[in-house]
Amino acid sequence: MQIGGNTYLVEIKLFPYLQGLVNFQKYSGQLRAGQIAVHHVEIPFFDIINYVVSHQAGYRTFELMPDRGFNYQGALNDYRTLFKTFELLCIHVTGDRTLADIDVIIRRQIEAWSFNAYIDWKAVKDAYEMAGDAALMLMWLLLNGELEAEYDEELANPAFQMVDKIVSHPRLWAEKTKWMVLQAYQDRYGQSLALMTNYSTVNEELREYPLDIHW
Secondary structure, three states, X not given: OEEOXXXXXXXXXXXXXXXXXXXXXXXXXXXXXXXXXXXXXXOOOHHHHHHHHHOOOHHHHHHHOOOOOOOHHHHHHHHHHHHHHHHHOOOOOOOOOOHHHHXXXXXXXXXXXXXXXXXXXXXXXXXXXXXXXXXXXXHHHHHHOOOOOOOOOHHHOHHHHHHHHHHHOOOOOOXXXXXXXXXXXXXXXXXXXHHHHHHHHHHHHHHHOOOOOOO
C-alpha cells in the first residue's frame, strides 16, 4: 500500500481504518486490478506501527521510536503523536484494559522473571515481551487515559506504584523504556523525587551490567 511517498507491505485486515479506505476505493472504482491502494497523506510513525502490529510486538515500540536522549518533552510529543496515530488507525493500544489490569500483567511478569531467571530462557523472553507491552499500555494511559488527577500522598497513587515497579526492576525493562514511562508519569502528576532516585540508583547498576535485549 502506498502511504504518502512510501510503499509498505501491509496486512490490511489488521488496520480497520485502512481496510475501510481500500474497500471504498474498490467499490467506487478508484482501485482497479493490479493497482495498489493509496493513502495520499503521510501517516506519522506508520513504519513503526506497521511492524509492531504485524508482529504483535508492542514491546519493541520503545526500541524503534526516535531516540531524543534527555529531550523528554520532544520524546513525549513523539509518543503523543504515535498514540493519536494508533487511534486514527482504529487500533486500541490497551485493548480496553484498565490500570488495574495492566498492574496485574506487570506483577505477573516480575514474578515470572524472578522464578525463571537463568533457568528457562523461553519463559524469561515471554516475560520481557509481556512486560514491554504492559509498559506501553501504561504509558498510553498516562498520556491519554482518564486517570485520577490528584492524590493526597504519592504512595496512594496506583500509577506511582506501577511506575516504581518498572523503574526499580534491574533487568525486566530496558533503560529507554524506564525513562519514557517515568517521564510520562511526571508529565501527568509532576516531578517525583522518589521515582527519580530509584531510577538513577538501579540504572547506574544496569549500565555496569547491561542487558542483552533492547525492549
